[in-house]
Amino acid sequence: MTKPHNRLLTRIAEALERIAPPAPEPVDWLACPAYVWTGHGARGVDRLEAPSLDHMRGIDLPKAAVVDNVMRLASGAAAHDMLLWGSRGMGKSAVLRAAVNAANAVHPGRIALVQALPDATLPLLFGQLRTVPRQFLVFLDDLGFDTGDTEGARLLRSWLEGGVEARPANVRLAVTSNRRAIVERHMAEQDDPINPRDVVDDRLALADRFGLSLGFHACSQDDYLAIIEGYCAAMDLAFTPGDALEWSRRRGGRSGRVAWQYVTELAGRAGKQLD
Known part of the structure; x- marks a missing residue:
């Protein structure tokens, strides 16, 4: 005969199973041109919406640099991590999407865009992408760290250059931000009597980790x-x-x-x- 407390434990276990979220479906990283990383899995995007590159005017120089770099990545050649910084509404994220579409037109299915957040789950994404026979551009949109947020900036530096959880060889990062330094700065820092140059350099160092740092300035x-x-x-x-x-x-x-x-x-x- 089953003891009462064993029946109670069984009922509790069954109730927990019913309310537990289902395990995420396996992701087919070869099926879509774009994905949204949710932190524990990914959602495929069947069509990557972007304007035609020919219609994007007023940003000719940074646009050409982005397109060339994404084309290199899609072809399997050496490519840079990118920081796209500058004025709001000047096409930073749009040109990334358009460049991926253009690269897939030349190299069908060779590259995908993955939108993610710069949080602690990013290494899980890297772990999944590492073994996929495809190139990926991981996109961190509208990034900025507050003055006191040293952890986020440190993690991003580690992902970019040689940390234990650095992005794999088939992955490059593309970050958009409204400011070049990414980390907020104040003029008072330059008057700090304790290593003032070190304070400023540390905040700018994050931007220096990107092989391409492209400014998108307010249009005339x-x-x-x-x-x-x-x-x-x-x-x-x-x-x-x-x-x-x-x-x-x-x-x-x-x-x-x-x-x-x-x-x-x-x-x-x-x-x-x-x-």
């Missing part, structure tokens, strides 16, 4: 109009510079994102749908 009026012209030409939309500039004034600035929002407005006015 001419660049802003050129971006709109590129989109409108591809979509057969008409616009006037005065209307486009008025839109930017109402939005409080000029950027690639503001230009795209204006193009969306034009398409809506014309009764057209954007792909």
